[in-house]
Amino acid sequence: MASASLSEKGMVESMAPGTPVVEFEHVSIGFDGHEVLRDVSFRVEPGETRILLGPAGGGKSVLMKLTNGLMMPDSGSIRVFGRCLQEMTEKELFEMRAHVGMVFQESALFDSLNVEDNVAYRLHEEHVSEEESHARVVEALRFVELEKAIAKFPSELSGGMRRRVSIARAIITKPDLLLYDSPTGGLDPITSTTIIELVVKQRDVSHATALLITHRLQDAFTLATHRWSPTKSAMEPIPDHGLDPGTKFLVINEGSVVFDGGTLELTGSTDPWLRSYLQ
Ligand SMILES: Nc1ncnc2c1ncn2[C@@H]1O[C@H](COP(=O)(O)OP(=O)(O)OP(=O)(O)O)[C@@H](O)[C@H]1O
Secondary structure (H helix, E strand, O other): OOOOOOOOOOOOOOOOOOOOOOEEEEEEEEEEEEEEEEEEHHHHHHHHEEEEEOOOOOOHHHHHHHHHOOOHHHHHHHEEEEEEHHHHHHHHHHHHHEEEEEOOOOOOOOOOOOOHHHOOHHHHHHHOOOOHHHHHHHHHHHHOOOHHOOOHHHHOOHHHHHHHHHHHHHHHHOOOOOEEEEOOOOOOOOHHHHHHHHHHHHHHHHHOOEEEEEHHHHHHHHHHOOOOOEEOOOOEEEEEOOOOOOOEEEEEEEOOEEEEEEEEHOOOOOHHHHHHOOO
């Protein structure tokens, strides 16, 4: 894998079998003498949706920025698509990020650009033609059920609509890895559920690998217990109380991994701290 060009499309398909999409090994990072992540190790397999849970300030956003190569660890190694980020040049990191879609906290749209130009931002960077770009923007906006807002500006949109635009912008390049940093943060419970429905849709339609930070346990369990129904064009509970096998959890508290595993293990854990956190 080390010799494969990162500019090829379909990073996951070109990885050697058994290679995780994301792999942290003994990663630590601190700021101003304060350790934010301590000896963090975990793997995210192809097609997996990994939910990051834990109290505020525990280091979840830092972990996500490390995954995207926006920060480098003080020690340990981070491999994405089988390549060690610390061994990459700036150019290689830039190429790697072309395969990663990011939904930032608070949407992070450009206020001076309309929805079309916000969603097309990365296509413009890649010098995709106007015609192709428009067709792909329409497709991405249709996915998030927001075609009608194509000419609007962010200030004209509700918080939930802005989050949808942000998801359309992240998926427009058909990324192999999606990073959602608190996609429901600041939204009311009903709007949050519509955003989680989109995440479920994206998971079950594209099978892209994803990392998702959430502060809402309800979002996490909705992801684990629901699937996208193409016939109903809606999210539905997995029958017989089934669980999505590709949805897993990483719980971080004060910089350390306190849980790494599937839904049943999490809900069945007897660890006192986890039990009180999940209540
Ligand atoms: N660039 C930075 N410089 C200095 N300190 C930082 C930096 N980035 C993050 N931190 C600190 O790292 C700690 C963890 O922050 P982080 O945002 O990752 O937590 P979080 O678990 O995502 O929290 P929240 O759930 O509130 O989003 C915080 O104390 C934060 O102030």
